[in-house]
Amino acid sequence: MHGAAQLKVALEDCLSAENEARCRKRLEPNAALYQKDKGKSWASVLVCLCTVGGDTAFLFTLRSSMLKGRHKGDVCFAGGKKDPADQDVVATALREAREELGVTVRADQVWGVLKPLRDLSGMMIAPVLANLGPLEALSFRPNPSEVEEIFTLTLAHVCNPVNQGYTNFRTGDRYGYTLPVFRNGKHRVWGLTAIALDHTLKIIVSP
Amino acid sequence: MATHMSRFKAWGRVQRFGIAACRQYSSGSSNGYPNVSLSAPLPGIPKPVFASVDGQEQYETKITTLENGLKVASQNKFGEFCTVGILVNSGSRHEVRYPSGISHFVEKLAFSSTAQFGSKDEILMTLEKHGGICDCQTSRDTTMYAVSAEVKGLDTVVSLLSDAVLQPRLLDEEIEMARMAVRFELEDLNMRPDPEPLLTEMIHAAAYRGNTVGLARFCPVENVEKIDRALLHSYLRSYYCPERMVLAGVGIEHEQLVACARKYMLDLKPVWGASTAGNVDLSVAQYTGGIIKMDKDMSDVSLGPTPIPELTHIMIGLESCSFLEDDFIPFAVLNMMMGGGGSFSAGGPGKGMFTRLYLNVLNRHHWMYNATAYHHSYEDSGLLCIHASADPRQVREMVEIITREFIQMAGTAGEMELERAKTQLKSMLMMNLESRPVIFEDVGRQVLATGKRKLPHELCQLISNVTANDIKRVTAKMLRAKPAVAALGDLTEMPSYEHIQAALSSKDGRLPRTYRLFR
Numbered sequence: 001m002h003g004a005a006q007l008k009v010a011l012e013d014c015l016s017a018e019n020e021a022r023c024r025k026r027l028e029p030n031a032a033l034y035q036k037d038k039g040k041s042w043a044s045v046l047v048c049l050c051t052v053g054g055d056t057a058f059l060f061t062l063r064s065s066m067l068k069g070r071h072k073g074d075v076c077f078a079g080g081k082k083d084p085a086d087q088d089v090v091a092t093a094l095r096e097a098r099e100e101l102g103v104t105v106r107a108d109q110v111w112g113v114l115k116p117l118r119d120l121s122g123m124m125i126a127p128v129l130a131n132l133g134p135l136e137a138l139s140f141r142p143n144p145s146e147v148e149e150i151f152t153l154t155l156a157h158v159c160n161p162v163n164q165g166y167t168n169f170r171t172g173d174r175y176g177y178t179l180p181v182f183r184n185g186k187h188r189v190w191g192l193t194a195i196a197l198d199h200t201l202k203i204i205v206s207p
Numbered sequence: 208m209a210t211h212m213s214r215f216k217a218w219g220r221v222q223r224f225g226i227a228a229c230r231q232y233s234s235g236s237s238n239g240y241p242n243v244s245l246s247a248p249l250p251g252i253p254k255p256v257f258a259s260v261d262g263q264e265q266y267e268t269k270i271t272t273l274e275n276g277l278k279v280a281s282q283n284k285f286g287e288f289c290t291v292g293i294l295v296n297s298g299s300r301h302e303v304r305y306p307s308g309i310s311h312f313v314e315k316l317a318f319s320s321t322a323q324f325g326s327k328d329e330i331l332m333t334l335e336k337h338g339g340i341c342d343c344q345t346s347r348d349t350t351m352y353a354v355s356a357e358v359k360g361l362d363t364v365v366s367l368l369s370d371a372v373l374q375p376r377l378l379d380e381e382i383e384m385a386r387m388a389v390r391f392e393l394e395d396l397n398m399r400p401d402p403e404p405l406l407t408e409m410i411h412a413a414a415y416r417g418n419t420v421g422l423a424r425f426c427p428v429e430n431v432e433k434i435d436r437a438l439l440h441s442y443l444r445s446y447y448c449p450e451r452m453v454l455a456g457v458g459i460e461h462e463q464l465v466a467c468a469r470k471y472m473l474d475l476k477p478v479w480g481a482s483t484a485g486n487v488d489l490s491v492a493q494y495t496g497g498i499i500k501m502d503k504d505m506s507d508v509s510l511g512p513t514p515i516p517e518l519t520h521i522m523i524g525l526e527s528c529s530f531l532e533d534d535f536i537p538f539a540v541l542n543m544m545m546g547g548g549g550s551f552s553a554g555g556p557g558k559g560m561f562t563r564l565y566l567n568v569l570n571r572h573h574w575m576y577n578a579t580a581y582h583h584s585y586e587d588s589g590l591l592c593i594h595a596s597a598d599p600r601q602v603r604e605m606v607e608i609i610t611r612e613f614i615q616m617a618g619t620a621g622e623m624e625l626e627r628a629k630t631q632l633k634s635m636l637m638m639n640l641e642s643r644p645v646i647f648e649d650v651g652r653q654v655l656a657t658g659k660r661k662l663p664h665e666l667c668q669l670i671s672n673v674t675a676n677d678i679k680r681v682t683a684k685m686l687r688a689k690p691a692v693a694a695l696g697d698l699t700e701m702p703s704y705e706h707i708q709a710a711l712s713s714k715d716g717r718l719p720r721t722y723r724l725f726r
Contacts (some may be wrong), residue, residue, distance in 0.1 A: 048656045065712055072712075073687045165491040168303040169417045173429070175304045176417065181491050190493055 002183075011155050013112040014204050015049065015131060020111060023204055027112025027129065034089055034113065034126060042124045043092035045193075046105065047081030047114070047200050050132040055154045058197065059132065061100065061142070062149040062187060076193045077127070078147075083174050087114060089126035101150065102141025105130050114199050119192055153185045158197065159205065258285040262461045268650055268660040269461040269595045280466045280654040281461045282646055288338070289458030290643050291364050292353030293372050297446035300347050300419040300585075301488050306433050308389070308426025310345040315385040316439075317343030317352055322374040322478065324364075330367060337363060341371075347411070348585055349655065361459055365467035368454075373447065373477040377436045386434075388533035389426050396425065400508040405501075406594060406693055410522045413499040414590050414691030419492040437598040440479035448482035457643050458640075481492060492588040494526040496689030498704040504538045505696045512616070518576055519599045519696035523609050523707065524592030528681070530584040531657065538582060538591060538679040538685075544620060544628035544678075545580035545593065545612070557634070561627060564593070565705040567615075568608055574601055575608070586656050591685065599697035606702050607710065607718045610618045612717030620675045631668045634654035640712040686711060 013019055034042075048059035065073040080096040082089075090113065094105050114127040132138060135152065142150055157163055165181045167190075180198045182189040189197060248254065266283035273279060293560055299310045318341050324330045334341060339356025354364050396404055408424060417420030426434070454472065456464045463525040509515040527538045546562020550569050554560045564578040564606075577596040583589060593612065597605040639645045640663050690711050694701055702718050710718045 021536065072708075165489070167418050167490040167493045168488055169493075170303050170422065171417065173306070173427075179493070181493065183491065 006187065007094070011056065011159060011205065014155060015051065019204065019206065020131070022206070023098050024111050026203055027114065030113045030115055033116055040124070041082055042089060042092070042126060043079060043081045044089045044096065044126045044128055045077040045196060046097045047077050047127050047129045047196055048097075048105075048132050048154070049130070049157045049204075050138075050152065051203070052135045052152050052154065055156065057152040057154045058200075059150065059152055060187070060189065060193070061147045062151065064144065064148040066145065066147055073148075074191065074193075075187045075189050077193075077196060079125075090128050093126070093128035093130075100143050100147050102143065103132070103138050105132060109133070109201040114196070114203065117192055117195055117199075125192060125196075127199065129200060153182070153189070155205075157185060158182050158189075158202065227243075234385070244712075252528065258275075258459055268654075268662070270654055270659065271461070271465050273449070273465075273468060273473060275473060277468065277472055278453045278658070279455075279461075280453060280467050280549065280660070281380050281456040281459060281464045282650050282660075284458045284459060284643060284646065286458050286643070287357060288355060288643070289358045289361065289364075289456060290353060290355045290645060290647040291368065291456040291459065291464070292351060292651065293368050294352075294453045294455060294653055294655050295350045295372070295447055296348070296451040297350050298346055298348040298488075299422050299424040300492070302422055303418065303488055303490065305438065305442055306430040307423040308430045308434055309439060310350060310383075311389055311392075311424070311426040312385050312434050312439065313350060313443075314343050314345040315388045316375065316377060316381055318371050319381045320376045320378060322376065324372050328446040330371070333363065333367065336360070339364065341367075345424075347391045347424055349652060351648065352380070353644065355644065357391060358459055361456075361463055362467055362470075365464070366471045369471040369475055369715050372452075373472075373475050375478065377439060378391070379436075382434075382436060386431055387458075389431055393428060393431075395426060396454070398508075398510070398512070400515050402596075402695055406520055406522045406580075406695060409501065409695065410524050410590065410592050410691055410692035412496045413693050414494055414524055414526070415492055415588070416495040416497050418495075418630040419490050420585055420588070421492075421495075443477070444479045444481075444483055445486040447477060449571070451487075453651050453655045455647055455654065457647045458651065480655075492585060494588055494590075494688065494691075497525075498692040498694070498707075500694045500698055500701070501696075502698050503695055516576070517599060518596040518696070519602050519605075519694070519698065519701075520577075520594065520596040521602070521606060521609070521695075521701070522592050522594045522693040523606070523687045524590045524691040524693075525613070527582060527584065527589035527591040527685055529587050529589055531586060534677075534681050534684075535584060535589070536666075537673050537681045538584070538589065540625070540628050540632055540670065540673045541616065541678055541681065542582040542591060543632045544579050544624060546628075547577075547593070549577050549579075550575060557631065557633070561624075563612065563615075563624070568595075568612065572604075572608065574598060575605065578609070590691070592691070600700060602698070602700040603702055603718065606707060607716070610707060610710040610718065611716035613686065613711055617679060617686060620678050622675070625673075625675055625678070629670050629673060633670050636666060636670075637663060653713070 030123060050057055050059050060075050060080050063071055063074050063076060078097045078100045079093055082092045086092040086095060090110055097103060097105050109132060110128060110130040112129055117125045119125055140150055163182055163184045165183055166178050167181055168178050169176045180194045182194055251301050268280060268282045270278060270280045285726040302309055318330050319325055320326045334356060339354055341354045344351045352368060356364050356369060412421045453466050506517045519723030528534045544562060545564050546559035547564025548559060552558060564580060568578045569575055575595060575597050579594045582591050593609050595605050650660055690707055692704060692707055706718050710716055
């Protein structure tokens with residue numbers, strides 16, 4: 001009981017000023033990790049924290065099933081590949097959020113960058129963490145050719161062990177790797193999006 | 208006329224010579240046939256017990272959980288025979304950290320020598336005394352050991368089961384015999400003209416790439432030598448623990464079964480040492496979609512003198528839902544509505560002659576040899592697929608017909624069509640549940656997966672409640688997923704995966720037009 005009560009308190013003040021300061025401080029060193037790959041292509045995703053009716057939640061997009069390619073119809077965070085005009089990974093994430101969701105995120109709402117992830121093709125993906133504030137105050141204009149739906153999952157939901165799972169994958173003929181999966185929400189969250197969410201949770205929920 | 212004459216004759220004889228002179232038709236004078244009563248029971252014969260039918264389910268499924276986590280479930284049924292067995296939540300989906308094929312070996316090694324019984328023959332002889340048979344079946348997520356025998360032999364049966372499951376000796380000769388059996392089975396799978404099991408393997412591997420239910424159910428050839436007793440013990444130690452087992456029985460009293468379970472299964476130490484429940488793989492099945500092709504020369508698959516035409520087989524599948532979700536019943540009705548089968552079917556009631564795959568596909572295109580819909584469902588995901596076969600030169604048209612059928616699933620189902628599918632599903636459910644082994648499997652699997660059992664009339668009610676809107680809704684959800692494609696045979700005309708994906712996202716299901724210079 002003590003543990004559950006502690007977790008509840010931790011979840012509630014995730015968006016408090018002191019937790020934000022703590023997270024910003026923790027994410028600061030990560031910016032250096034992106035310096036050396038500046039020349040190459042990268043992609044960014046925007047991990048959006050927000051509040052829905054007072055509850056802390058994450059914002060996800062459901063990619064349109066009209067898209068071609070291997071990620072059509074999947075759940076993911078807003079994001080995409082770097083444009084030549086983008087200065088850094090944060091700029092890519094903010095631009096993509098503007099294009100896909102129609103919402104402008106200010107630079108001061110960004111808390112920092114998490115450690116880079118790599119997808120199956122080897123490309124570097126930078127998860128950028130930002131707090132958008134109350135969802136009701138924002139107006140979204142999703143781009144229908146890329147985004148079919150925007151939905152949220154509350155922090156309490158993704159932290160509940162019942163909704164967390166994992167899958168062991170095999171590569172070749174032996175055990176390869178393990179990926180997290182978050183279920184029982186509106187849509188299932190898996191793959192790179194789940195990894196990014198998992199890393200985010202480790203940072204923002206104080207131990 | 209003739210009987211009239213013979214009666215005359217006998218009566219004439221009685222009249223002339225008296226009753227004592229009548230021919231005796233059975234030995235013993237006072238027990239002769241004219242004196243046997245037809246309304247009182249015969250002396251010295253056990254009193255018969257008759258079944259009574261009044262339309263109600265007399266017994267309900269009773270479930271008890273023992274102290275060590277083992278669940279005991281039973282469904283009483285009229286009859287002298289019972290089916291009792293142990294179902295374990297272990298199958299090929301749990302083998303990600305082991306070489307694939309352990310479950311296949313376990314299936315072949317079941318009911319061999321154990322701590323109490325010296326050999327498989329001894330087990331079969333013991334069962335013979337109670338008129339019983341035993342069998343083991345593994346699937347992707349369950350291993351089932353079952354014994355059918357007389358009710359009087361329940362004690363022996365449960366003792367034998369617990370022995371066979373928890374204390375097999377796994378001698379070297381038995382493992383060698385199992386290796387041979389596995390090799391034969393693999394050879395048979397590759398040689399037979401019916402590609403069904405191979406295609407099922409391929410579609411699962413394509414749909415769930417590299418995880419859980421996508422792992423091979425049949426032992427791959429390279430692993431046959433790798434599996435030995437040490438490996439089997441390490442696997443069984445993790446997965447054969449009481450919390451993952453159900454002792455199910457049909458045709459016996461619940462109290463009796465629980466008493467036997469307490470006696471034989473409560474404190475029994477498995478032969479591989481204490482179970483380590485911590486190592487269990489709880490992976491969630493991840494549907495990935497994808498394509499798996501096997502270029503195989505199918506020009507000469509006939510095993511006899513009559514040639515079989517060369518066919519290319521494809522299977523296209525989409526993610527459906529798990530059997531724990533409410534949407535499972537609409538998917539089952541949808542599967543029934545698609546139906547299908549082989550083009551050489553003799554037809555008849557219940558064979559699905561008016562299902563969509565017959566009416567729209569097989570009846571209209573004479574060159575299609577086969578079009579069948581399948582629905583596989585597991586505890587966390589499901590797969591609805593359509594298998595089709597045709598001549599290799601017509602693969603492209605065949606794929607287009609199947610993708611068009613998938614798209615048309617999203618339209619509104621006709622009222623009569625839906626009613627027919629629902630009635631067919633209900634009658635198939637009830638007819639199958641008249642058989643005792645099927646009831647046993649149903650009770651065992653439901654209790655293993657959910658902890659309780661939905662009775663048949665509840666399921667029938669749920670089936671009756673399915674509407675055309677439900678079908679539309681689940682189809683729309685299904686069509687958003689990436690397709691899984693498996694192809695076997697001569698694949699030169701096969702459209703690419705991207706084209707199939709585009710066809711399934713389009714409005715009419717047609718493949719994108721390709722312009723080729725040389726036709």
